[in-house]
Amino acid sequence: MDLVRHLRFFVAVADEGHFGRAAAALEMTQPPLSQGLRRLEQQLGVELIHRTRQGAMLTSAGLQLLPRARLLVDDAEQLLAESQRIANARGAVHWAVTAALPDRMITACVTALCATVGAGAAVSTTVGTTVDLVTDMRAGLYDVAVVEHPALIDGLATGPVVKVPRWLVVPSGHRVAVAERPTFPMLAGLTFAHPPRAANPPAFDTVLDLLRERGLDAPTVVARDDRALLAAVAAGTTFGLTASPPASAPGVTWLRMAPQAIALRLRVIRRPEAEAQADAVDRVLYRERLR
Known part of the structure; x- marks a missing residue:
């Protein structure tokens, strides 16, 4: 056993x-x-x-x-x-990132990390939930991690909170997709697709509170990543949030509503000696921040 x-x-x-x-x-x-x-x-x-x-x-x-x-x-x-x-100490960087970060930002972070360690050094990437990444960071598995904010990160070295754009994705056939002035209450009747609460309870609760403040109390369904989210939205009964920019996806419409409120809040956590790597990742996040 x-x-x-x-x-x-x-x-x-x-x-x-x-x-x-x-x-x-x-x-x-x-x-x-x-x-x-x-x-x-x-x-x-x-x-x-x-x-x-x-x-x-x-x-x-x-x-x-x-x-x-x-x-x-x-x-x-x-x-x-x-x-x-010990096995990978020679010049390697081990970093991790929340699944909420879009692909283009993940690859930009990898490129920035490569520049901090020089040619020939390895950069390994792990994608996971914020709760798991924080736990693994405490265990020393990573040099740097990008997690969602808010999260329970007391005792860890952290960078500032950075907001990056996030869009509302809705079924193309829904009335909110063609409304001149779309509002959150128009989404009533749709379910809200989101990663499970266990992935990061503080961020999950914050998003639901945000929707309720804007007059929408929607039932939730689990969508662990953007692929699952877009498939659920295309089925016509679900909406959600994504940091992936608008793209050609049949059955899905991207909306820019309350951009400051629904922005994805991110934070870099790190080992004390990984300041250079954390700064490199922070610079990537800041390039994407809301202006």
Whole structure:
């Protein structure tokens, strides 16, 4: 049994208090999570989680063992980070970026990072959710990461918040797509496609609050990236936000509404010694900022 992996299951369930939310946070389905936790309990000889209709509650043994489980999971991540750094230390840059950043900006950041390390040095890129990137940055897996703002980044070295343009994408056949003065309430009846809340709860809640302030309380559906978003919008029942500029996409119309309010807010986080790399990425983001 992979002890660290199963301890990570235990920590996730303890943090979320719910198997479904823990599975979503780990980007897996619930059955293997539940089975893995039971295997861990069998291995340890104690019940860790009391399963109820309302959710998951720590048993007395679970409360006592959780701090040790956290230490082991964190130590394993630190070991992985250190081994990767040793294996790739010679001139390499490891950076990560939220999936919300459009492709053109990702490639521009890679080009800027290459210039900081010189010819022949490697620049490796990871795309992920803000929550995962922050966790991995704390574990030392990256030199630099671009995450959405707001996010829980206390204790990390950070740059300023930068706003880059974001558009509303709507079905081409919807009345808001052809309105002379489109408004947010016109979107009533459509669902709002957005990455799952677990990807970055503060940013998710901020966007929903923004829509409500403008008179729209839309139900949400999950779209993990722009490809899923545009497919959902083209189906005619969904709208969403994207930082990818207007393009030829049948069934989809780009609208520029409340540009300052819906702008994508980004922030660079870094290891203390990666200031030069962070500055290079910041310059790319600033070129795209709203004026």
